[in-house]
Amino acid sequence: MSSAVPVLDFGSMTQVIHFLMEIDKLKSIQRRTKVIGTQRQENSAEHSWHFAIAAMSLAPYASKEVDIQRVIQMALLHDIVEIDAGDVFVYDLAARAAIHDQEVAAAKRLFGLLPEPQCEHFTALWQEYEEGESADAQFATVLDRSMPMLMNLHNEGQSWIENNVSLEQVLARNGMIANIYPELWQYLFRHLQDAQRKGWLK
Amino acid sequence: MSSAVPVLDFGSMTQVIHFLMEIDKLKSIQRRTKVIGTQRQENSAEHSWHFAIAAMSLAPYASKEVDIQRVIQMALLHDIVEIDAGDVFVYDLAARAAIHDQEVAAAKRLFGLLPEPQCEHFTALWQEYEEGESADAQFATVLDRSMPMLMNLHNEGQSWIENNVSLEQVLARNGMIANIYPELWQYLFRHLQDAQRKGWLK
Numbered sequence: 001m002s003s004a005v006p007v008l009d010f011g012s013m014t015q016v017i018h019f020l021m022e023i024d025k026l027k028s029i030q031r032r033t034k035v036i037g038t039q040r041q042e043n044s045a046e047h048s049w050h051f052a053i054a055a056m057s058l059a060p061y062a063s064k065e066v067d068i069q070r071v072i073q074m075a076l077l078h079d080i081v082e083i084d085a086g087d088v089f090v091y092d093l094a095a096r097a098a099i100h101d102q103e104v105a106a107a108k109r110l111f112g113l114l115p116e117p118q119c120e121h122f123t124a125l126w127q128e129y130e131e132g133e134s135a136d137a138q139f140a141t142v143l144d145r146s147m148p149m150l151m152n153l154h155n156e157g158q159s160w161i162e163n164n165v166s167l168e169q170v171l172a173r174n175g176m177i178a179n180i181y182p183e184l185w186q187y188l189f190r191h192l193q194d195a196q197r198k199g200w201l202k
Numbered sequence: 203m204s205s206a207v208p209v210l211d212f213g214s215m216t217q218v219i220h221f222l223m224e225i226d227k228l229k230s231i232q233r234r235t236k237v238i239g240t241q242r243q244e245n246s247a248e249h250s251w252h253f254a255i256a257a258m259s260l261a262p263y264a265s266k267e268v269d270i271q272r273v274i275q276m277a278l279l280h281d282i283v284e285i286d287a288g289d290v291f292v293y294d295l296a297a298r299a300a301i302h303d304q305e306v307a308a309a310k311r312l313f314g315l316l317p318e319p320q321c322e323h324f325t326a327l328w329q330e331y332e333e334g335e336s337a338d339a340q341f342a343t344v345l346d347r348s349m350p351m352l353m354n355l356h357n358e359g360q361s362w363i364e365n366n367v368s369l370e371q372v373l374a375r376n377g378m379i380a381n382i383y384p385e386l387w388q389y390l391f392r393h394l395q396d397a398q399r400k401g402w403l404k
Contacts, residue, residue, distance in 0.1 A: 016260055021353070028237060045251045046229045118261075
């Protein structure tokens with residue numbers, strides 16, 4: 001899949017340092033969204049940073065059940081599996097379903113580079129995020145879905161236009177936000193309708 | 203400086219969303235270090251992600267006084283001031299001293315985009331990191347300094363060679379790691395000496 005990173009001796013930290021160098025590859029996984037006002041596609045590492053900062057910044061708006069520290073950690077590691085499995089566009093539902101087994105194998109290989117306690121912690125957080133049932137995972141999913149919508153709304157619909165996305169698709173895929181974070185959805189919904197009027201969404 | 207990001211109405215979240223779109227610009231601040239095995243310089247947003255994941259992964263090796271959640275938050279926001287002040291090479295000591303006032307003004311402008319509670323929280327964490335005196339700030343500094351060294355050790359000394367850096371400079375600037383995280387320094391020191399023998403450091 002990707003080229004080997006040398007393993008240097010760091011005593012009891014050898015596995016962790018090797019993991020950290022291996023996941024440098026997330027900086028080369030490209031998404032559809034471009035950095036605002038540029039022609040460069042953002043990568044999954046910088047997206048993960050943006051998502052984690054969003055969790056920190058929006059913490060006061062989360063419901064009381066949400067532990068924002070766990071959401072931040074989910075943000076930091078939610079895309080690491082893409083190093084082996086690749087990024088799949090959020091509106092490509094067939095590809096998303098097909099890739100699930102590859103992502104499970106990727107989590108096993110990548111988090112498996114870590115010592116047992118960190119491996120267990122990271123794997124459990126990633127699985128919880130994927131399952132999307134806990135309050136923390138639901139809030140994390142809202143933020144992960146919202147970031148590219150917000151970027152499109154501030155970047156003249158760039159990735160929607162380039163990928164021929166319709167308002168109907170955006171509503172179907174992201175309407176769950178209405179249940180989890182109704183205040184955010186109320187404004188997003190209005191801006192999405194505006195975006196369609198401007199021709200940014202089909 | 204940088205172009206204006208449109209401000210969209212998100213009710214009580216308007217300021218936070220504007221802040222999140224403004225800091226998208228951190229993805230365009232380039233560092234000297236290149237993504238391992240590529241010719242692309244990493245940017246400060248993806249570096250911040252890498253540093254935050256390092257904090258998560260190395261948590262079991264931190265001293266008991268360290269609150270790793272605060273270190274993760276410091277990692278996420280420590281470089282945001284570079285949006286206005288730019289990135290200065292860690293070995294350019296004159297430039298680092300000269301830029302301090304610009305960074306303070308940048309923190310004021312950028313964190314000032316947020317509502318009062320988040321502004322105060324982010325500013326206080328950034329100041330604590332800059333002062334480098336608390337146990338959390340010291341552990342954060344060790345990780346921030348270690349990441350580019352680790353990347354160089356795994357990437358044939360790329361940024362050291364390109365910027366004509368000597369072993370003496372690296373030891374003078376990073377020797378503080380020996381006091382804060384002696385086990386890590388023991389291994390780093392050995393690999394840095396190896397790097398000099400290989401011609402990666404002067």
